[in-house]
Amino acid sequence: MIDFTGKVAFITGANGGIARATALLFNQLGASLVLTDQHAEPLDAFAASLPNRQARCVTARVDVTSTDDLDAACAMARAEFGGIDQLVAAAGWFPESSVAAMTDAHWHQVLAVNLDGVMRTCRAGARVLRDGGAVVNVASRAGHAGVANHSHYAAAKAGVLGFSRSLAQELAPRGIRVNCVSPGLIETAMSAPMREKMGDTRIALTPLRRNGQPVEIASAIAFLASDWASFITGETLHVNGGAYMAG
Ligand SMILES: NC(=O)c1ccc[n+]([C@@H]2O[C@H](COP(=O)([O-])OP(=O)(O)OC[C@H]3O[C@@H](n4cnc5c(N)ncnc54)[C@H](O)[C@@H]3O)[C@@H](O)[C@H]2O)c1
Structure with a gap:
């Protein structure tokens, strides 16, 4: 069994479906948590609902477009726990715009969250990550295959893949592994x-004939963050029911 007892995980976007499933799984596996999101209030109720009371959980309001927010939350993590062992960048934003209608400002806003936000999270997090730790960045099938009317998001996620492989090389001397999970439709x-717009079309194109559930991404993140993945770095784990393979 994966055992995260004594580990500390820092998660961004922790009010989200995938991040909450990840936080719950990490809590069940014994990890203490630093949960962050741009909206702080719901985090406290969620933290109070976590079943493993042996593991601690602290929360902080962090907008990943703010270096100050991330630095402050990482300083809090150091003060509370002495450092972190696992960093999960899960904050994301998926608005719609055709390239034809795209303003410069909107393009930059979407990259600020989905690409710059991951860089800022990793830059701040790496300073408090203990040697031997693990980073898991949540990318997307969109970063590999593209998605019409979401080019800004797809470009940002493709950027996350290249960024993560580069960071994996920079942090390897400290024994810190950096990997990505690329979810399909969850x-x-x-x-x-x-999902509403596509109806059953996406499911029909997915070999396993269903959408994914958040816990199916959480378990991939837990694997990559664990010693079971101790020789894996600079890689991307696709989790999409075969949709990427099938096109
Ligand atoms: N759901 C899917 O089908 C899917 C597919 C591929 C990739 N992903 C990726 O998985 C991750 C989690 O997505 P989800 O499906 O759980 O979405 P979600 O909308 O449930 O959660 C996203 C979370 O990110 C937070 N967030 C957004 N902007 C932020 C900011 N500037 N600062 C801090 N927090 C911010 C939101 O408050 C929210 O809690 C994202 O990176 C997303 O791009 C999701």
């Missing part, structure tokens, strides 16, 4: 508009 609030 049933969370983020994908609700797309």
